[in-house]
Each structure stands twice: as C-alpha cells, then as structure tokens.
C-alpha cells in the first residue's frame with residue numbers, strides 16, 4: 001500500500017514536471033532548482049515520455065526483458081519520429097484526393113506515439129470492468145457530467161465482483177491556440193481525478209483510429225487481466241447497472257463483443273458526408289460487420305487479441321469500421337444487442353421517445369445527450385420513476 005502511494009505520488013510529480021517542462025520549454029536543469037527526489041535528477045527526466053517509468057531501475061527501462069517481444073512492461077514509444085511518406089506525394093491519385101485524406105495517408109505509417117499522461121496504476125487490485133471514453137481536450141464539461149453520472153468509479157461491481165474504473169482517452173488539441181491554453185488545465189484536471197490517458201497525436205476525426213490502437217496496446221501493458229471493457233463516446237447515456245447485469249451471465253473467456261452492430265454497411269461515396277470514403281481507400285462494396293463507436297462492450301481477453309490483429313492491418317480512417325476489420329481478422333462476429341441505441345432511440349429527432357426516461361432506464365447505451373441533458377436524464381432515471389412496464393431488453 002505504501003509502495004502504491006509512493007508510486008502514485010512519484011507519478012503525479014513526474015507528470016507535473018513533465019507537463020510543466022513541456023509547456024514552459026524549460027530545460028530539465030532550470031526546472032530542477034525546485035526540490036525534488038534524487039531519482040528525478042537523471043538526465044532522462046527532462047524527456048516527457050520517461051516520466052511514467054522513472055521509478056524503475058535504469059536496467060528495467062533501458063534493457064528490454066526477454067518478455068519484451070510479447071508485451072512490453074511499460075509504454076515503449078518514447079519519441080515521435082513521424083515523417084511524411086514521400087512515396088505517395090508524387091502519385092497522381094494521391095494528389096487528387098481531398099486534403100484530409102492526403103494528410104491521413106501521408107502519415108498512416110506512423111502508428112504509435114509517446115504518452116503525455118498515463119495511469120499505470122489504474123488496474124491495480126481487482127478490477128471487473130474498465131470504462132474508457134473517447135474525449136477531446138476542450139470538452140471538459142462532458143467529462144465532468146460523465147464523472148457525475150455513469151462514469152463514477154465504484155469499488156465493487158456488486159455480487160462479489162471487482163471494481164469499475166474509468167479513463168478518458170485523449171490526444172493533443174488540434175489547434176495551436178487550444179494547445180497552449182488547455183494542456184495545463186488538462187494536467188490539472190488529471191491531478192484532481194486521475195482518469196486521463198493522453199497520447200502525443202492530434203485529436204482529429206481521422207486519428208480516432210490511432211486512439212483505438214493506442215488504447216488496445218495500453219490495455220495489454222497496464223491492464224492485461226481485466227475481464228471486461230466498455231468503450232464509448234463522451235456524448236452518450238450509459239446505464240452501468242444494466243451493463244453489469246448483462247455481463248453477469250457472461251464469462252470473461254468468451255469472445256464477448258456486443259454493441260449496436262451494422263452488417264453489410266456500404267462505404268459512403270458522397271463527398272459531402274463526414275463518413276465519405278473514396279474508392280482508392282476502400283474498394284469493396286461493403287464493410288465487415290462492426291459495432292457503432294458510440295458504445296460497446298468487449299471481453300478484456302478479446303481486446304488483447306484485437307491489438308495483435310489490428311497490428312496486421314493498415315489503418316483505416318473510420319475507427320469503428322477499423323475495429324470491425326480487426327474482428328474479421330480474428331474471425332469473431334460482433335453481436336448486436338437491442339439495448340445499445342448508439343444511433344438514438346428513434347431516428348426521428350422530434351420523437352418523444354428520445355426524451356423518455358423509462359426508455360433510458362431499460363437501455364444499456366443511448367446516443368446522444370449533451371452534458372446538461374445527461375445529468376438531468378440521469379437524475380430522472382435514478383429518481384422516483386414510475387413506468388408502466390419494464391422493457392425486456394436484457
């Protein structure tokens with residue numbers, strides 16, 4: 001316990017040092033005028049990425065252990081070395097693409113980036129379900145609403161099962177002015193709540209796939225034995241009680257992958273659509289089955305196999321489709337479930353169903369609620385709600 005506390009304290013301090021150095025562009029020597037434990041004086045400490053592992057002995061950090069070929073002991077990408085792929089830039093099909101596709105393709109080979117904020121301790125102890133939420137640096141209000149509602153950590157998932165822990169997954173701000181203003185706030189937020197993982201890549205729509213593979217790699221290193229993972233967006237309503245009830249008759253060894261599953265979905269070829277994919281990027285008529293990224297559940301064991309499966313594929317710009325491609329490599333079919341309404345309860349936006357708490361009470365995941373609506377709906381669902389009948393969705 002003391003050791004854990006010491007580690008956490010070191011970690012917090014290291015992150016603080018790292019973030020501050022990063023932001024003020026101080027050299028480590030300038031910064032070290034403040035009193036710090038002796039271990040921090042190693043010249044490597046100025047390097048942001050070493051911060052998370054600096055309490056380990058130098059041999060641990062430098063020399064890869066024999067097991068390193070299977071899974072590294074710590075995040076092992078320590079520098080960003082991502083240069084544009086000049087093989088593409090001269091090709092005419094490439095030049096004819098829209099700018100964001102060119103940007104995606106030109107950097108597609110850069111698969112892993114260093115960590116800026118990490119929580120190696122997140123899965124210490126007995127953890128039953130890890131809840132991870134895709135978020136961006138500016139959406140602080142959404143994270144706050146989730147912490148107050150469905151993202152609350154609990155020490156027991158009930159019925160003698162382990163804890164439920166929560167993490168937000170972030171990249172860096174996509175605009176320079178946001179980066180300087182928000183990074184420091186984010187580090188502060190993380191010190192308060194200890195629930196942010198951040199990697200050093202731009203948080204853009206097409207980089208969501210990077211977020212997916214970074215998380216899977218992270219899980220294999222820091223959370224290798226968690227039975228279940230829920231992954232979702234930051235604008236959904238989740239009913240954790242129903243998730244846990246759903247999981248209660250599943251075994252962690254099963255290849256559980258459950259969500260709002262789309263089968264035979266066709267790539268969108270209309271250029272003005274957010275999900276437009278040109279035929280040069282994907283020429284098959286349909287995508288493999290995949291679960292909508294709004295929220296899905298998977299077994300931890302499957303997540304670890306997915307990490308290796310994804311590593312055999314070229315990145316695809318739509319993250320949930322990409323995960324479907326990885327599942328296809330494993331030969332695992334995602335399972336559709338009525339309780340995942342990641343496209344909203346009713347596609348008719350003005351439908352009263354979308355505001356009906358009795359529906360939310362019986363669902364697992366519902367898209368899409370803004371922070372205030374989320375908190376209000378959560379209170380309604382957990383207040384004295386009288387519903388005429390319980391839907392049979394579980």
Ligand SMILES: *[C@@H]1O[C@H](CO)[C@@H](O)[C@H](O)[C@H]1NC(C)=O
Nearest residue numbers: 078079080081082083084109
């Ligand atoms: C970055 O990668 C290039 C080519 O892969 C290599 O030549 C160069 O030395 C690398 N730079 C660093 C700082 O690792």
Ligand SMILES: *[C@@H]1O[C@H](CO)[C@@H](O)[C@H](O)[C@H]1NC(C)=O
Nearest residue numbers: 083084085086087088109110
């Ligand atoms: C560019 O092409 C060369 C030769 O075919 C290949 O070795 C290299 O890996 C390619 N670079 C990238 C970034 O794909």
Ligand SMILES: *[C@@H]1O[C@H](CO)[C@@H](O)[C@H](O)[C@H]1NC(C)=O
Nearest residue numbers: 103104107201202204206207
């Ligand atoms: C993804 O992030 C990397 C690293 O920050 C950046 O170089 C690249 O341009 C980004 N890609 C897209 C499509 O935004």
Ligand SMILES: *[C@@H]1O[C@H](CO)[C@@H](O)[C@H](O)[C@H]1NC(C)=O
Nearest residue numbers: 346347348349350351352353
């Ligand atoms: C959507 O729902 C509203 C209210 O229930 C209804 O009046 C309207 O006709 C519906 N629109 C469509 C296109 O179904």
Ligand SMILES: *[C@@H]1O[C@H](CO)[C@@H](O)[C@H](O)[C@H]1NC(C)=O
Nearest residue numbers: 379380381382383384385386
């Ligand atoms: C729920 O109802 C009970 C009894 O009717 C009442 O005492 C309690 O204050 C109510 N709770 C809320 C949150 O409205």
